[in-house]
Amino acid sequence: MSFAVLALMLCVFCLGTAEVALSGILPEVAADLSVSIPSAGLLVTAYAVGVAVFGPLVTLGTLKVSSRKLMLGLMGVFLVGNALSAFAANYELLVGARLLTALSHGTFVAMAGFVAAGMAPPGKEASAIANISLGFNLANVLGVPLTTMIGQAFGWRMTFAAITLAAVLATGLVAWQVPRKDVRGGSTELAAGGVKAETRVLLRPVVLGTVLVTVLAQGSVFAVSTYISPLLRFVADYPASSVSLLLLVFGAGSVCGNFLGGRVTDRSTSVGVFGSLGVLTVMLVVFWGFLPVSPAVPVVLFLFGAAGFAIIPALQTRILRLSAAAPILALSANVSAFNLGNGFGAWMGGTVIELQWGVRNVLLVAGAITLVALSLAWLIDRLSRTSGSAPVAHRTAESELSVGEAG
Template structure:
């Protein structure tokens, strides 16, 4: 991986770890702060809301900043927030620190994706974005378990120190390796300034609105199942508790592979990559449902589900980049919010499936239904884009107009 992309990926690893690591140290935080575990769990909710609401706003307010300066400033906010969290004397201060920290998350991830695309040739942009998204994979597979271990051994405050130290290292890497000459969000390709109104116009595009809805549904499908993996494996697959931890690593390895495959598929043709990723997710969910009661098949299906579930991220982000040329980082930041909305929707759908009496076994089928809706919308969007470019020559002619048709579809 090129060093600039590595620096950005590690930054995403930091913000991703900060979001998910709380789940592993809730008992320690609950006991030390003298609050209930559900109340401590609201620290996760507060962070997620900050990402969802604050990301697009911060991105818009910093549109005139150079990309590198913005990345370093956001990492500075992230570091400050984690220092405050580590020193927080009470629950209220800690919640405030979490929300403050979250304001850097959505914009940092969006700008990192945008910068990765700017530094890459057109036919490698999705793969570059997949390398950045790898930070979120490693946050779940490595960052959160390591942070949980540190918190359990040395106290929950040590977890925030661990995240802070890593963030300082990432800032140094960004300062050293990320190029300085990068357009600000409020400049077009010619370097001319774009007004606030011109940037906001990007959200009036039906293709962008539909792409974000597809993100919510597809990501919701992933979280409908992934939120309830432990009961699926223990109650349906009858795995012992220690085996569940190993299987979650299998799921994480699959997610890393899927992230790269999703980027590769979207490099050639963005919409085709989106469709392939969603079709693979639909098939994986049905296979997982069928295999769930049988241990060896379900372990294999879990790996496939991890790969298919995370292949959608670079494909969907590449689609956003393709339809939001006027304000790419702003649109990417809004799509990060869409991913978070999908997380919440998925957790609710899975819980509703169980509460309605269908049982945890049927959760993957609910996820498959959400995926089917997302895939149907993607097919409609793909059909419309092909119709819009139908006046252009066939793609195999290799002309500049064929390249335009390829981008449009």
């Protein structure tokens, strides 16, 4: 991993940590701002909705801005939003600060993946995207536990202060390491395709269909991960003290899956997409079948985490290659799709429980949704091949990146 990609990954780590850090300190936030815990939980929802809505809009509004300048500007907005969160005097101001912070998320992640893929050697674009999405893995494995400890020890406002400090360092690295000119000979400035070109590419059936696959696949993962604690405690009969350790196992699996998903997708986009979705479907059913046999749960949980996070570089690379002529809006829409999938998954899992089908059957329903996603991905692959729009490799500077200084 180059220092430039490392800098971008660290920014994504900060973004991912900011998105979910509140989940570990909800009681502290609720008590300090005199609101209920469910109301405090809406602060997480507000961020996710903000990412889903603002991502494509910000992307469309900034197509003429060079990628390096845009990423630095977006991180500046992120820094301001987090600083305001730390000083928010009431609940309403904190909601506003969270929405401001979310403004930068979708476009930055899409741009970081695009720039990382552009700097990668030919055939290594998926691994570059996996390096970027590793930031989200580390946010869950390291960022959330660390910020939770900080918030519980020094107050929830220090959680946002810590994220702000980390983001300052990451932004400085981007300014220092991300080149004005791409290492493959082009500028990191966007191609001047404009709004029409980006919108036309996004609205192609194969691209929109892949975005829907992302919503369904991410929804199935999040349906289970949202209710993983009751699954482990009340179905697998693990004590509460073991849940954090098992979540580390899940996190380790997610890191491995992200890495493996990138490597496999480098070799074949179709194998990366079908393989990750197929393994995810199988692991959800296996997870359901093994419960409540506790000794098998750690292994299955690791494999579930691996399959669930292998889909991220696979689907982002799929979008990149289907929309190679004008990929930025499509990539941003796919980032929004992951966030929509989070909301859909949480709702789906909650609905299964409310219908009294049992927490265990969340796994089975999630497996069925993943099977639908796999079937849709197969249909899209057939359509793309018959229509002559099969995925292509990430193109060179002449076709995707305009020539000139991006500074």
